[in-house]
Amino acid sequence: MSVRENVENVRKRISAAAKRANRNESEITLIGVSKTKPVELIKEGVDCGICELGENRVQEVLEKYDKIENVRWHLIGHLQKNKVKYIVDKAELIHSVDSLELAKEIDKQAKKIGKVQKILLEINISGEESKFGITPAEAIPLCGEISRFENIKAEGLMTMAPKEAAEVELRRIFGGLKKLSEEIRSRQIPGIDMRELSMGMSGDYEIAVEEGATMVRVGTGIFGAR
Numbered sequence: 001m002s003v004r005e006n007v008e009n010v011r012k013r014i015s016a017a018a019k020r021a022n023r024n025e026s027e028i029t030l031i032g033v034s035k036t037k038p039v040e041l042i043k044e045g046v047d048c049g050i051c052e053l054g055e056n057r058v059q060e061v062l063e064k065y066d067k068i069e070n071v072r073w074h075l076i077g078h079l080q081k082n083k084v085k086y087i088v089d090k091a092e093l094i095h096s097v098d099s100l101e102l103a104k105e106i107d108k109q110a111k112k113i114g115k116v117q118k119i120l121l122e123i124n125i126s127g128e129e130s131k132f133g134i135t136p137a138e139a140i141p142l143c144g145e146i147s148r149f150e151n152i153k154a155e156g157l158m159t160m161a162p163k164e165a166a167e168v169e170l171r172r173i174f175g176g177l178k179k180l181s182e183e184i185r186s187r188q189i190p191g192i193d194m195r196e197l198s199m200g201m202s203g204d205y206e207i208a209v210e211e212g213a214t215m216v217r218v219g220t221g222i223f224g225a226r
């Protein structure tokens with residue numbers, strides 16, 4: 001299938017999942033995950049209206065940044081502190097903040113360029129050891145700390161589900177992320193805005209939409225297998 005057919009298919013499925021959950025599809029942002037894919041192929045997606053691109057490595061954003069216009073870049077992969085300075089001027093949203101030290105460095109680098117960097121906190125809901133992200137219990141204390149940073153705005157939460165998870169497990173994870181965001185929102189912490197839930201990939205985005213995702217990150221389903 002072509003990228004165009006893939007994009008149409010994914011949009012249709014998002015729309016149907018939104019309907020099943022009595023949601024408006026306009027609440028859901030489709031992020032095309034372009035990691036490992038060449039610029040020409042990514043541009044086919046952009047021509048089909050994909051204007052949010054997700055990458056998980058800083059280096060790859062730097063390589064593609066000048067070659068693809070009219071898109072916003074999302075850093076969705078684990079971010080090392082020493083790479084922050086290369087990405088703050090380019091990232092619309094950093095989805096993978098998982099420590100106070102990383103947040104501190106983002107605040108520092110954003111301040112240097114006069115930017116307020118939007119971020120999400122990455123939460124490891126499933127408890128998988130191999131996954132990055134903080135535990136749900138760590139989220140509220142971390143929000144309290146981040147609240148003090150003037151050059152960071154926390155817009156929500158992000159999670160990744162295990163690849164082989166069954167549907168009940170996926171619903172537990174995605175539903176758990178939503179509940180956590182509601183709990184954080186109820187605390188009304190200054191500078192912590194819980195509007196976004198970044199959850200769902202090619203294999204599970206429809207379930208994520210049913211469970212309240214506002215951003216889905218779809219790579220394979222748009223650009224093909226890696």
Ligand SMILES: *Cc1c(COP(=O)(O)O)cnc(C)c1O
Nearest residue numbers: 033056076201202217218219220
């Ligand atoms: C690669 C990746 C995706 C997209 O994965 P697909 O299964 O190809 O859709 C989404 N989120 C993160 C964090 C990723 O690293």
